[in-house]
Amino acid sequence: MKILFSKLFISLSFVLLLTACATLKNNNTSKPIVxxxxxxxxxxxxxxxxxxxxxxxxxxxxxxxxxxxxxxxxxxxxxxxxxxxxxxxxxxxxxxxxxxxxxxxxxxxxxxxxxxxxxxxxxxxxxxxxxxxxxxxxxxxxxxxxxxxxxxxxxxxxxxxxxxxxxxxxxxxxxxxxxxxxxxxxxxxxxxxxxxxxxxxxxxxxxxxxxxxxxxxxxxxxxxxxxxxxxxxxxxxxxxxxxxxxxxxxxxxxxxxxxxxxxxxxxxxxxxxxxxxxxxxxxxxxxxxxxxxxxxxxxxxxxxxxxxxxxxxxxxxFFHTLTPLNVHSEEIHNFEYNTPLMSKHLWMYEGATEYFANLFQINQGLIDAPDFYGRMNEKVNYGQRYDDSMSFTEMSAGIVDEPYAANYGNVYQKGALINMCLDILIREKSGGEKGILWVMKKLAERYGKEKPFKDENLIDEIVALTYPEVRDFFTTHVEGTTPINYNEYLSKVGIIEGKTESQLPGVIFTDASTPIFTPQDIEEKGRFLVITGLNSTLEAMGVQLGDIFIGLDGQMFPEISQENGAAINAIFSPSFMWDAETEFSITVERNGGSLTLSGNVGTPSAVISGIVEDPTASEATVGLREAWLFN
Ligand SMILES: [Zn+2]
Structure with a gap:
């Protein structure tokens, strides 16, 4: 499964922002039943x-x-x-x-x-x-x-x-x-x-x-x-x-x-x-x-x-056709619809799947390297919303109940990153030759649609196929409760923290989740949305920091108050559906006069903190990176 929240859902956080500022088993029967x-x-x-x-x-x-x-x-x-x-x-x-x-x-x-x-x-x-x-x-x-x-x-x-x-x-x-x-x-x-x-x-x-x-x-x-x-x-x-x-x-x-x-x-x-x-x-x-x-x-x-x-x-x-569909444990194979037992390996079923859904896009040239790094970095950031010291295998086995259920979303964040780290680790140990996809293919050959693995043996089998360091990783970070230091793994492939141009989820964002404005009180005038961040699209249209944001695409904001939160969100909502070709306008107040600026949405981007290629990385490190992304 994959869950996405509409960017409309992100818009709900704007209301919060406004508020915060104001204050299976077989059986046999003798006769075939149809x-x-x-x-x-x-x-x-x-x-x-x-x-x-x-x-x-x-x-x-x-x-x-x-x-x-x-x-x-x-x-x-x-x-x-x-x-x-x-x-x-x-x-x-x-x-x-x-x-x-x-x-x-x-x-x-x-x-x-x-x-x-x-x-x-x-x-x-x-x-x-x-x-x-x-x-x-x-x-x-x-x-x-x-x-x-x-x-x-x-x-x-x-x-x-x-x-x-x-x-x-x-x-x-x-x-x-x-x-x-x-x-x-x-x-x-x-x-x-x-x-x-x-x-x-x-x-x-x-x-x-x-x-x-x-x-x-x-x-x-x-x-x-x-x-x-x-x-x-x-x-x-x-x-x-x-x-x-x-x-x-x-x-x-x-x-x-x-x-x-x-x-x-x-x-x-x-x-x-x-x-x-x-x-x-x-x-x-x-x-x-x-x-x-x-x-x-x-x-x-x-x-x-x-x-x-x-x-x-x-x-x-589609990558789920690999796991769990072709590599799964007995708990999934004999799924009990009314007395379920859960497998410990969501790090694989959802994590590997989500990782491959991103890795294949750079591997096959559908996206470029900065886009891929941005996606992984976003997962590091979003993963922080969940309990980073919860054992992933324990969470998986208990996922239908709390406190595990509330951490389910982390299978798409940390779950994918666990696979990224394993991939890098296995690439490093094999001189670039093998990675986590190779492991999954081996498991699919060994098991397949009709032959489940034993839940408690999976990690040992993966270790037997790979290296002792992989056992340490599982023990410490997947079964264990120690958070992963992602920089440690990324540095093996010459990736470091740095400033990077990043595509944004919409025209009113200045980074992945921050809107371009902040509600501020202006003396004797009241509360307004002030432009406190920009992106490439708005800059090109002539929007400036400090402008007062009074309307979007012809719709003017009511008084900025908690009661009007829904009405304000309703003005933002259409912008989450716009694509690059959409024309829109933004109305601002500057130096006492109002100004309506128009343009195309394009692909709004901004320079943000993220992860980038280390220009001083050694040839061997760059080689390992190439193997990781393109082999
Ligand atoms: Zn899924």
Missing amino acids: IEASIDLVNINDDKVQITIAPTAIQGEEILFYLPQIVPGTYEYSNFGRFVEDLKAFDKKGNPLTVTTVDENSWKIASAKKLGKIIYWVNDTFDGPGGEKIYPMGGTNFDSDKTHLLNLHSMIGYFDNIKESPYRLSVRSPKNLQAFTSLPAISKSDSLDIFNAERYFHIIDNPIMYSEPNAVSFDLDDIKVGLAIYSPSGTHKAVDYQAAIQEMMIAQKKFLGKSNNTSSYDILLHLMGMEDLQYFGGMMGALEHHTSTTVVFVDAMQPGELTQSLVDVVSHE
């Missing part, structure tokens, strides 16, 4: 969808029926059972059977031998009860004849001990909408699609998006790639993003080499409206699956912005 599941997207009632589950033959006097408490890739309790309403069971003649609610996610059905079908209604997570706590990329959205995002783990349940039985899934849909999914179809028509899932895991590993046709499909060597987009405004067309996805996936395949054998990959991009983004607190992102990914961004993003976000996020998801 579970017929059906979803009716046509007769939606009060934003709820009716589900029917009909198993062929159940043994025993009673049986438990579940919806998952947690699903792979999310690392938090979701309790999907809470979206279920009015669950009823019937025998084969249609007579009701006794159903007892056991807990939020499970129901006990009496006289199980006679069970004909279970019928229930499900709410969607995009506006269902407590749905804002579900990651939107792992959620469901039912929107009549516009779109249906189906993450089936919140709709379709499973029976105790028969998770391994095949499912036949029928979906009745509005005629204007088409299904987009990596789940194999048995038959398709404009109003009824029938899919086949080998076992319950395949039900949840293959989300489905229904929308009006807006998809492209193309072959890259030996992989078939599909991209489907639901855009509420209709502005984003799949065909416009094909080139960027193509370039990215070719680069990823080259980076991974033979170790990738994914034969098809589908990208389901569900763009949400502004109210949905607000509902989820600014959260966007993607969730990984074996042959697809669901991606949720906001429709208001400009094409340039959306393209870069897609490249960063989809590449992360």
Whole structure:
């Protein structure tokens, strides 16, 4: 999974600023059971969808029926059972059977031998009860004849001990909408699609998006790639993003080499409206699956912005085909949806994935070295928001509960940096020849999709493949609680602290997270936003330090007060969606007169403290750096 927060979310900190200044297991059953599941997207009632589950033959006097408490890739309790309403069971003649609610996610059905079908209604997570706590990329959205995002783990349940039985899934849909999914179809028509899932895991590993046709499909060597987009405004067309996805996936395949054998990959991009983004607190992102990914961004993003976000996020998801999908422990292989055991190795599942999603971009020439260093430096800075002395393996094993859960976001920061340090260390010891990607490829050869490793043996196996110093690193910084001195590792490849020109997240920033203004009281006039920082775009437009910032793109700020925080943020909000081509204006007061300055957003940058190449580095050090970035 990859979580991103909309820059709109960063804008919330402006309000704070204003305030601060004012004061899985197998089972065997004798007879093969087939579970017929059906979803009716046509007769939606009060934003709820009716589900029917009909198993062929159940043994025993009673049986438990579940919806998952947690699903792979999310690392938090979701309790999907809470979206279920009015669950009823019937025998084969249609007579009701006794159903007892056991807990939020499970129901006990009496006289199980006679069970004909279970019928229930499900709410969607995009506006269902407590749905804002579900990651939107792992959620469901039912929107009549516009779109249906189906993450089936919140709709379709499973029976105790028969998770391994095949499912036949029928979906009745509005005629204007088409299904987009990596789940194999048995038959398709404009109003009824029938899919086949080998076992319950395949039900949840293959989300489905229904929308009006807006998809492209193309072959890259030996992989078939599909991209489907639901855009509420209709502005984003799949065909416009094909080139960027193509370039990215070719680069990823080259980076991974033979170790990738994914034969098809589908990208389901569900763009949400502004109210949905607000509902989820600014959260966007993607969730990984074996042959697809669901991606949720906001429709208001400009094409340039959306393209870069897609490249960063989809590449992360595609690298999950390496780990955990092809290198994972028994805890993940035999995932228990209602009594989960977590693996200790999030440093690898999310950390290595996130590191590769950045490293491949410089390795394959999609970004330049300063951009890559900037990304790593940002991870060092963002990582400081979390507990730096929490054992990473301990955190991983306990991730669904506090105090670990609050530190989950660090898997994308420190988790990636752990891999960067290991990469540098292994490069150093192997004279530049091997790195962490080599280790991962070795593990993928040894294990793979169907063969899990033993959680407690993984680090020993990695050490056996590499060097004793790698053991020390794990003991001290991954299992242990000693924070990493990143400069120590970066200096091995001739990278030091220094001033660097850095691209900014938006036109109103002066570094990665600081706005260009500070609220200040001006005597006898009141509180104003004063320009206290600049960037390349604003400098070129003629904005000066000390100008009073009174309006943005034609909208004037109300009085600067805590009560007006939301109104002020609403003026900033559109700027987070602008791309390089967007024209805008800024209105300032200078020497008693007001001045409106206009220009293009361009690529705002500023000179900030970061990490740079050491010009005095030795030839050997530079050689090691080249090996690290480009081998
Ligand atoms: Zn991930």
